[in-house]
Amino acid sequence: MHYFRHGRIGPFVVREPLVLGHEPSGRIVDTGPGVDASRIGQRVSLEPGVPCRRCRYCHTGAYNLCPDIAFFATPPVDGAFAEYVVIADDFAHPVPEHVSDDAAALLEPLSVALWAHRKAGTGIGSRVLVAGAGPIGLLVAQVAAVQGAAEVLVSDPDPGRREAARDFGATAVRDPAADDLSGAGVDAFVDCSGAPPAVLAGLAAIAPGGRAVLVGMGADEMTLPVSALQGREITLTGTFRYAGTWPSAVRLAASGAVDLDRLVTGHVDLDHVGEALAPGPEQVKVVVRP
Ligand SMILES: NC(=O)c1ccc[n+]([C@@H]2O[C@H](COP(=O)([O-])OP(=O)(O)OC[C@H]3O[C@@H](n4cnc5c(N)ncnc54)[C@H](O)[C@@H]3O)[C@@H](O)[C@H]2O)c1
Ligand SMILES: [Zn+2]
Known part of the structure; x- marks a missing residue:
């Protein structure tokens, strides 16, 4: 919303067209080389920032501070308001069948x-x-x-x-x-x-x-x-985002301890993303369904 309304968040400035969206869930439709192909069809919540895995922050688990993290919808990395996205397999976290697509997306703000x-x-x-x-x-x-x-x-x-x-x-x-x-x-x-x-x-x-x-x-x-x-x-x-939160977030949603579905006050398709990014105060979370 900051990028949509103000074109920046602190030091991150939008200088060219950028696909927004960093709270994604979905289903795996294909896998790359070296990735377990039996995961095709699995429902997942995507952790939207993949760090470099090599710097001192990555080595100590503080990977949210990695200077080379590639994070959806943070310039210049395109985000998830799309039908398909590509992400490292270990950042696609499986969710149980009874956790809804909306709730699987909202594991990001829960994190x-x-x-x-x-x-x-x-x-x-x-x-x-x-x-x-x-x-x-x-x-x-x-x-x-x-x-x-x-x-x-x-x-x-x-x-x-x-x-x-x-x-x-x-x-x-x-x-x-x-x-x-x-x-x-x-x-x-x-x-x-x-x-x-x-x-x-x-x-x-x-x-x-x-x-x-x-x-x-x-x-x-x-x-x-x-x-x-x-x-x-x-x-x-x-705080800057999160690190290592998805396993507990998935469990909290799966057990029902945290209710994510009730935060969702509306749905739009890809042609109406602007409405989701400029909600009125009566809206809490608007989910985009491509
Ligand atoms: N640090 C991070 O990594 C991180 C991650 C995600 C979101 N955020 C930030 O967290 C904030 C909250 O996100 P959100 O999606 O809930 O935003 P939001 O705009 O929906 O909620 C902000 C709320 O603050 C209220 N508010 C305004 N002035 C206030 C005051 N004086 N006292 C108390 N409340 C007041 C508003 O009425 C609104 O309900 C945003 O600024 C967002 O950018 C930070
Ligand atoms: Zn790193």
């Missing part, structure tokens, strides 16, 4: 949420604040609930989105325009809005020793309350 929680250090009994109740925030909230968080606070200015958050694991919702979150004392704050005011409000809500994880992409730069971060020893990190 973003799983990675955010890994960075946030959340677990049973945690108090978590999530800013932004778009697809990513709703998945972060769901995963918090599945992990046994004691409190899952979700803030969003949009009343419909706050309502959705209640359906997806929030124990309470907040309107950032009306509710003061400072002093809430959460263990972890996960920003899924990219809005600087949300980040500042979230930082003020963290208990001493807590963590802040910036997932949302909006402002490239913002001013931070340094003395508050120091005085409360807050750990602040960003």
Whole structure:
């Protein structure tokens, strides 16, 4: 959506025509040399970024940081709004028959949420604040609930989105325009809005020793309350996609612990991709069915 609307995400700039789409599922129709041909016909969820496998990040498992990763729909690599794509066989993860095509596609944003929680250090009994109740925030909230968080606070200015958050694991919702979150004392704050005011409000809500994880992409730069971060020893990190999340994502979808199908509010074909990329606030996830 950032590429479609703004032509860039941080340092990644679209300079020539680019096929978008990086949350794909499908069925294997053919295999290349050296790949197990018995996989033809298998239903798969595609992990859209294939790293170089040779650099120090790849060697230590932090392959999301690989400088040579080829990631669908990140310039200059074309994405998955297409009938056919080619990907390394180990990045085509098999999904059980009872996981829908839509859910298999949404293992990608689920992976973003799983990675955010890994960075946030959340677990049973945690108090978590999530800013932004778009697809990513709703998945972060769901995963918090599945992990046994004691409190899952979700803030969003949009009343419909706050309502959705209640359906997806929030124990309470907040309107950032009306509710003061400072002093809430959460263990972890996960920003899924990219809005600087949300980040500042979230930082003020963290208990001493807590963590802040910036997932949302909006402002490239913002001013931070340094003395508050120091005085409360807050750990602040960003996240970049994910690494090694598909196996757990597949299991969470297969067991029904995380509900992905309910995030889907519409479908379009390849001729109407623009509608999926400019959804109204009433839409959560629009899936493209080629
Ligand atoms: N770091 C990563 O690897 C990564 C991966 C995927 C997505 N993202 C980013 O995560 C963000 C969320 O993605 P999405 O698809 O859910 O987007 P989205 O635009 O659907 O959701 C953002 C939500 O934030 C809400 N919001 C706006 N201002 C707010 C405020 N002050 N306080 C609280 N909420 C506020 C909006 O109303 C909206 O519901 C995007 O910025 C996206 O680019 C990052
Ligand atoms: Zn690498």
